[in-house]
Amino acid sequence: MARVFSGIKPTGEMHLGNYLGAVRRWVDTQPPAGSAEARDHHAIFCVVDLHAMTLPWDPAELTQSTRQLATMLVAAGLDEARSLLFVQSHVRAHAELTWVLNCVASFGELRRMTQFKDKSAKHGEAGLESASVGLFDYPVLMVSDILLYDAAEVPVGDDQRQHVELARDIAIRFNGRFGDTFVVPKATFPAVGARVMDLQHPDRKMSKSDESPQGTILVLDPPKTIDKKIKSAVTDSGSEVRHDRDAKPGVSNLIEIYGAVTGLSIAEVEREFDGKQYGLFKAAVAEAVVEFLRPVNTRFHELAANPDEIDRRLAVGADAAEALAEPVLARASLAAGLLPRPR
């Protein structure tokens, strides 16, 4: 059965890149309540807390961020009647399948993962020495997340392209070696917003790390903060509101953000601001983003007042996810030759 699965890490807060690149589409792909697809859990979303442990972390912060992110996803529109939402560590099959797939993935292919190279190389040779094994193995855990649910489609931003490719490669390899076991998944990307860039450094993607707080718009930022961040975004020399990622990366990023939140194409945005100054353009982008995020922001604060309700939802999600994942893990274990536990 064709399924959609995706995940988000509880490191720091959700930002505009996460929202436009992934979460908004998750909300949109949910099947109608009461439909056969909804009953069959066509859409499954996960707060991937085990992935948040690959870089040094603070335990209290991890607990808090996990619940906060789940609340954000509900605020964004993940509806219990239409999709499954759960926390990765609540379903043990993720860690277990990872071991089996660790023995199918190769050292060489993991070493070539650009995110590992970027994150470990940041601190040179010493950084590589002290990088956790979890950071290296992270893509295999992600492969397990996807394969455990027979997911056919994985809606992600552009930075996860290579990881979903790995899921394809490993599924094909496992099936070839041990017989048809896994659905081979493919990544899907949004038309605009697949790679939202940092407002201060438009040559790198907007991210949750605190290296560039001024360059990252958080979904929960107050309107005044969003306004200030957008108005102080780096633009380029010249004054034309024209899309050209190479020559005008700052302005192009703002054009894409504006297009993504208003539903306009890049050409339509260029036309709207033809002959207008950067100042006026930025003010329009700021206002559009504030209005776009306002409902999620309001809903988040309502939901956060009632954490028991979020926990209840996560409990239901974990039970349902486990019921789907266990048979797939059993299928893979059997195919790989692990002796079934005598009952």
Ligand code: TYM
């Ligand atoms: P994470 O938590 O970094 O990001 C969550 C989602 O947001 C997208 N994203 C962006 N999209 C556009 N512009 C940006 N600047 C931007 N930054 C982030 C990401 O592409 C992602 O879709 N490894 C994953 C989490 C994960 C996962 C999975 C995803 C774990 N298991 C299984 C899919 C399926 C990650 O770190 O995403």
